[in-house]
Amino acid sequence: MIKYNNDYKKVSKLRKTEEFSEFQEMMVKKLLNHASENVEYYKTLLESENSDEFGVDSIHNLPILTKAIIRENFEKLRSKDYNNRTWFYVTSGGSTGEPLKIMQDDQTIRWSNIGHFYYCNEMLGVDEPRVKKVILWGNERDVFGQRTSLQKRLFQKVTKTLLLNCYLMTEENMARYINTINSYKPEFIRGYASCLYELCKFAEEKNMPLHAPNYIESTSENLSNPMRETIESTFGTKVSDFYGSRELSSIAGECEQGNLHLFTFKNYVEILDRDDKPVKTGEEGRVVVTDLSNYSMPLIRYEIGDMAILGKKKCECGNPLPTLEKVVGRITDSFVLKNGTIVPAEYFTQLIGVYCNKGLIEKFQVLQEDYDLVRIKAVAYPGFNVSEEKEIEHKIKLVMGKNCKTIWEYVEDISKTRSGKYLFTQSHVN
Helix, strand or coil: CCCCCHHHHHHHCCHHHHHHHHHHHHHHHHHHHHHHHHHHHHHHHHHCHHHHHHCCCHHCCCCCCCHHHHHHHHHHHHHCHHHHHHHEEECCCCCCCEEEEEEEEHHHHHHHHHHHHHHHHHHHHCCCCCCCCEEEEEEHHHHHHCCCCCCHHHHHHHEEEEEEEEHHHHHHHHHHHEEEEEEEEHCCEEHHHHHHHHHHHHHCCCCCCCCCCCEEEEEEECCCCCHHHHHHHHCCCCCCCCCCCCCCCCEECCCCCEEEEECCCCCCCEECCCCCCCCCCCCCEEEEECCCCCCCCCCCCCCHHHHEEEEECCCCCCCCCCEEEEEEEECCEECCCCCCEECHHHHHHHHHHHHHCCEEEEEEEEEEECCCEEEEEEEECCCCCCHHHHHHHHHHHHHCCCCCCEEEEECCCCCCCCCCCCCCCCCCCC
């Protein structure tokens, strides 16, 4: 469906840097015209500009949009015509441990899929929806004892997808996952970086060979060099890194040269220093993104909370899209139990930031102080009470064990490291 979508057809025909720039300029102009007419927050900010001259330069005149500003101005940021679309709420714990609720719509999802399909089809050279694939992903429903919907099960069958739940990575399950991969022989494997890494470490330790797929895509977490080396040596396949987020979905994908190419047809990305000035190539800065597809709640110059190094405008791989050299702001630790079970950091992000999020936690950090002792630092709003605590504690015990104790520590803020990184999970055991 994506392949024959009119928007994707337009994107797939773009070949030169100038063509992508012109397409992005057109998308920016459409978004700013919509925002100036339908979004109260932007009406005042854009009223001094001539709408006929809206473009990328107009974005630079707008202030940075932070999570705090979104929370304080939620109604003002919502488009007055949002009911003209199929819209829904998206809640993100995010890689910064700062839960945030925003609105998205069917157009946002379509462009997210276009971004990932472009990456697979145009950059990796794989028709991802049609090939046999294994997805090593988190599934809360399995952990909470709920059934996967019939619609999802049918979708997985039609798209030749096997889903392996990385929230249940006991030694027994990891051995079963390896046997499943070896018997199914997928062409494509996609998963959280830490989960792919832990599975490969287990395979090495147990001397269990792994089927080599044609493609491996790592996502959701920082892929460190040691993780990459272990995954590639164990599978015997090169790993490609994919960068996205729940709020903005597809942002960039790694090419054969190791650079992350920005999907400029879907987003306008800036890498800024502390003074909101663009950094130079090779310099590190804050990632600020304008989503060009979300008309129900436009996010213009949204500071996602990550740090990245600006890459080359032209890459040796031949793809004309600009690059990031590396995303450096996401730091996570998987938790480990005495019996060797691995609990990925993403479980806690989803649990506290998404699944149990009632809008009452501003920031959080989860620390594993011992095998059966977890401390949660939280910046909470009035109204967060014992019942919310107990619900989260119960679901932590589902993966950490029934004897796991949770200590809550309420703080005024959770500081970042000197380099601007935020550690939302940290294990003193692993």
